[in-house]
Amino acid sequence: MVEYIFSLIIIASILFGLLLPQISVLWxxxxxxxxxxxxxxxxxxxxxxxxxxxxxxxxxxLLFVLLLLPLLSIPFKLLGAMTFIGVLVAFSSPSAAATAFFVSFLNGDIALALLISFLSSLLSLATLPLTIQFLAGESVFVDASKIIVLLIQVIALPIILALFTKKFLKGVADWVNRHRNHQLAFVFLLGSGIIGRSYPIIAGNEVQLLQLTFLILLALLFGGLLAYFFGSRYGRKSAVTFFIATSVKNAMLSFAVVVELFGIAAALPMVANLLAQLLLMVFLEVFGNQALALFQSSAKTR
Incomplete structure (x- = not known):
């Protein structure tokens, strides 16, 4: 097994989406x-x-996901109104549907991740418009039907089907779990596909995108590490889940909200946020164990 194959696939998906958008947009x-x-x-x-x-x-x-991270968008006011709005919507969105997969591949608490993905998506019907109203002074209408459809199609139905498979088709479930590296093909398709669809926004704004990605990465890393260290009181699996659920948000939902309400001018932060989230997963796989060990050793010396 190739070490850090998860991180390699993520990096490959980013590069493929950026370098060959005319292909990655196909899916x-x-x-x-x-x-x-x-x-x-x-x-x-x-x-x-x-x-x-x-x-x-x-x-x-849930407090980390729906309260802490939106507050970390406040410094982005210094970069202009549209940038702030974009980052605020991105940070205020619920945990991504892909959270549970990232958690499963990085050995986190899958049950907790599934619950948080579902509950934060449901709660975002109220928290997303309220957060944007409170921090940006903008009235926002969130289409409940889109979130409900997402909950059913992307979260509820796959969970039900998987639980059925585990119970009645155990051989199939075991075979799929034994070949989990093959599952990363869908991570590649997902990452490169989102970037490919977003390339019209990226073109001509590469420098700004790079700068914004770096700043968002720092903010997500800060929020993720706070969540990671807090979650470590429940064990490493919970720490991983706290990090991922806090920092990996529903990029497609936030993108749709921003473009519909504020136009394409506020969409670049959405792309930067997606890139930052993917890079964070690389950080967690490569440095997660070292970070937790350092935290635990420092806690023992106090």
Missing amino acids: GDYLNPFLAILMFFSTLKLERKFIKVKKEQIVSL
Whole structure:
């Protein structure tokens, strides 16, 4: 097995999307099915029941996802109104549907990730417009039907199908889990496809995109590390889940909201946010264990 294959696939998807957008855009209309497939794969690896997840963990993580990260968008006001609006919407969105897959591949708490993806998406019907109104003074209408369809198609149905497969088709579930590296093909298609669809926004704004990606990466890293260290009190699996669920947001939902309400001028932060999220997963795979070990050793010396 190639070490850090997860990170290599993510980097490859970014490069492919940026360098060959005319190809990666070809599967840009199939992003939701890709997300549903990743949700199915992650649920197949579920080892504990949802009812065993502590309520304290759920509430704490929801606060990180829906409260802490939106607050980290405030410094982006210095970069202009449209940039701030874009980052605010991105940071205020619920955890991504791909969160559970990233968590499963990076050995986090899958049950907690599935619950947070579902609950944060449901709560975002209220929290997303309220957060934008409070921090930006903009009234926002969030199409509830889009979120509900997302919940059903990308989260609920794949979970139900996977649980059915685990119970009645155990051989199939075991075979899929044994070949989990093959599942990364859908991560590649998802990452490159989103970038390919976004390339018209990227073209001509490469320098600004690079700068914005770096700044968003720092903000997400800060929020993710705070969540990671807080979640470490529940163990490494929870720490990984806290990091991913906090920093990996629903990019497609935020993109749709921003473009519909504020136009294409505010969309560049969406692309930068997506790139930053993918790069964060590389950071977590490569440095996650070292970060937790450092934190635990420093805690023992106090």
